[in-house]
Amino acid sequence: MNYQIKADVCVIGAGHAGCEAALACARLGLETVIFTMNTDSIAMMPCNPHIGGSSKGHLVREIDALGGEMAKNIDKTFIQSKMLNRSKGPAVHSLRTQADKAEYSKAMRRVLEETDHLTIRQAEVTDLITEDTEHGPEVRGVKIHTGTIYGCRAAIICTGTYLNARCLVGESITETGPSGMQRSTFLKDSLEQRGISLRRFKTGTPARMDGRSLDYSRMQIQPGDPVVEPFSFSTDPADVQIDQVPCYLTYTNQETHDIIRANLDRSPIYAGIIEGTGPRYCPSIEDKVVKFSEKDRHHVFIEPEGRGTNEVYVDGMSSSMPDDVQWRMYRTVPGLENCVIVKNAYAIEYDCINANDLDLTLESRAVSGLFCAGQFNGSSGYEEAAAQGLMAGINASMKILGKEPLVLKRSEAYIGVLIDDLVNKDNREPYRMMTSRAEYRLLLRQDNADIRLRKYGFRVGLVSREIYDAVCEKERAIETEIERLKKVRIGAAERNQVILRELGSAQLKTACSLAELICRPELSYDKTAPFDPDRPDLPEAVKRQVEIGIRYEGYIARQQRQVAQFERLENKKIPADIDYDDVLSLRLEARQKLKKYRPASIGQASRLSGVSPADVSVLLVYIDKQRRKA
Numbered sequence: 103m104n105y106q107i108k109a110d111v112c113v114i115g116a117g118h119a120g121c122e123a124a125l126a127c128a129r130l131g132l133e134t135v136i137f138t139m140n141t142d143s144i145a146m147m148p149c150n151p152h153i154g155g156s157s158k159g160h161l162v163r164e165i166d167a168l169g170g171e172m173a174k175n176i177d178k179t180f181i182q183s184k185m186l187n188r189s190k191g192p193a194v195h196s197l198r199t200q201a202d203k204a205e206y207s208k209a210m211r212r213v214l215e216e217t218d219h220l221t222i223r224q225a226e227v228t229d230l231i232t233e234d235t236e237h238g239p240e241v242r243g244v245k246i247h248t249g250t251i252y253g254c255r256a257a258i259i260c261t262g263t264y265l266n267a268r269c270l271v272g273e274s275i276t277e278t279g280p281s282g283m284q285r286s287t288f289l290k291d292s293l294e295q296r297g298i299s300l301r302r303f304k305t306g307t308p309a310r311m312d313g314r315s316l317d318y319s320r321m322q323i324q325p326g327d328p329v330v331e332p333f334s335f336s337t338d339p340a341d342v343q344i345d346q347v348p349c350y351l352t353y354t355n356q357e358t359h360d361i362i363r364a365n366l367d368r369s370p371i372y373a374g375i376i377e378g379t380g381p382r383y384c385p386s387i388e389d390k391v392v393k394f395s396e397k398d399r400h401h402v403f404i405e406p407e408g409r410g411t412n413e414v415y416v417d418g419m420s421s422s423m424p425d426d427v428q429w430r431m432y433r434t435v436p437g438l439e440n441c442v443i444v445k446n447a448y449a450i451e452y453d454c455i456n457a458n459d460l461d462l463t464l465e466s467r468a469v470s471g472l473f474c475a476g477q478f479n480g481s482s483g484y485e486e487a488a489a490q491g492l493m494a495g496i497n498a499s500m501k502i503l504g505k506e507p508l509v510l511k512r513s514e515a516y517i518g519v520l521i522d523d524l525v526n527k528d529n530r531e532p533y534r535m536m537t538s539r540a541e542y543r544l545l546l547r548q549d550n551a552d553i554r555l556r557k558y559g560f561r562v563g564l565v566s567r568e569i570y571d572a573v574c575e576k577e578r579a580i581e582t583e584i585e586r587l588k589k590v591r592i593g594a595a596e597r598n599q600v601i602l603r604e605l606g607s608a609q610l611k612t613a614c615s616l617a618e619l620i621c622r623p624e625l626s627y628d629k630t631a632p633f634d635p636d637r638p639d640l641p642e643a644v645k646r647q648v649e650i651g652i653r654y655e656g657y658i659a660r661q662q663r664q665v666a667q668f669e670r671l672e673n674k675k676i677p678a679d680i681d682y683d684d685v686l687s688l689r690l691e692a693r694q695k696l697k698k699y700r701p702a703s704i705g706q707a708s709r710l711s712g713v714s715p716a717d718v719s720v721l722l723v724y725i726d727k728q729r730r731k732a
Contacts (some may be wrong), residue, residue, distance in 0.1 A: 108131045108253045115260035116144045118484045118498035119476025123258045128220035145210035148280035150306045151203035157537040158485040159196035163548040167555035169564025170492045173333035181347040182326040193543045202408035212387030228288035241471030242409040256498040258473040263452040270370040270449045278502040297468040302670040308416040310445040311615030321350035321435035335552045353399040357434040361729025365427045379531045386420045421447035457524035463497040463507045482532035513665040528711035579648045587617040671705035685724045
């Protein structure tokens, strides 16, 4: 076949997944083309323009540690920043920033435009070009709506919520993508012809309003943190100390709920018009009122869309109610009595795949060289999408370059948990990352993402030697200081007792180490400085890691032992040529799932839906017998 244009990688979609995928491939030296329905939609935020939040902040830090772009981009374009869960332990501290929606998109587009080996193309991809080989179908290129064919060695689908999308506002249904953008129509048939099955998911977004029409005096102001912490490990903290824009908090009430209940039959969600499954953890206001009927109010956050617009986002009141119902229900909320709606709330349905059909590299099992990422994989959220895009880009590049793929374990990263859950679990609704999904979250904190993951970014080629060496030096400094603090002894001299009294801490009866003092709840690394005249001058990031390492040493050690047990199952590989029909005593469902998904290890097999602990035991016995025979 004569291709008119040649590339190494074609990325279909330029949302958060597509941007990270394309940048990863191009930065690794591969000629990359990224296709978008509209260049104005690059890195667009059709829902809430914020980055981070509980567990999502962890993903952004991990993207940054691996060499991705999202953290750097939000540091350049945020308008408010908050560290969530400060009153809790460090495992659940999560940074959340409100973005300037337009500036975020512009800044990311500029990064794409200035990246070598990367071409932006506004076009609808209508067909996947494959070739049948002895190993099955393999990607050879993509065709766009004009008929032009781009030859490639790998393709990455990041269509987000655009594939066969339709938006619903009450009885009004528009065949369009998010925010009125053109939807992708023809790729669906091409995928299904190649054995890729699709499912229907749904999400939604609240109304946007003219901020001048709101009465902020009736709401509670929500300011940002006085001292801002950057998302990217590469950002100078001094560069993010800016004047921030406030957000506001108000609430729904019984009148709001009464209007919603009286009009449920006009909601596409409850009228049976919507076919797709919606996200459990980001419900519409209709769902909240019905499913949490005991609550007399729900939070509503008023958040600005940017510095250059009066438009505000009504977080917490996603809806698909008809236009007239939206006007009435929003105007019952304190501060919104005279609100002017700029854009209606809407629900959006779209096609995506069952990620169970992917390998842990995010490569399709049906078509070699086809990688998938983002909401196309059945997830939700900008951060989840960007994380998958980065990993798909890395692994597509590694495949082309003939190098080892990068698969992060659940014990190594939230990204590992995210992809493992998507691939191995039966997700019947849009998947959202949460800290509770991570078994080893004390080890997977956002503050140590660079220590955990820079080595992998360096290995694949997205992190420079200079940055990697700096992280190694940081790790050595942390270990050295912890060991020093364990050795420095503080006696019960009167001078020390006076300092302790001033700090509100109990008196010493016998000598103890500085490390033991730091473990006291009322003390900290900085507060123990008067006892430690020889203390080295260390960066804030090192001091924070030292304090966490000392305070949580016992808990960290316990989780490390749990990880060691987990690793034993992960390291028990299942032979690639195993015949599951020969494994007697496997239940029928387990046999079917194992034959379909072909897990690489016992650990992965144990996480498949339909595979019980008893099935795992049977499998272990069989593999051990086969090895002894060999």
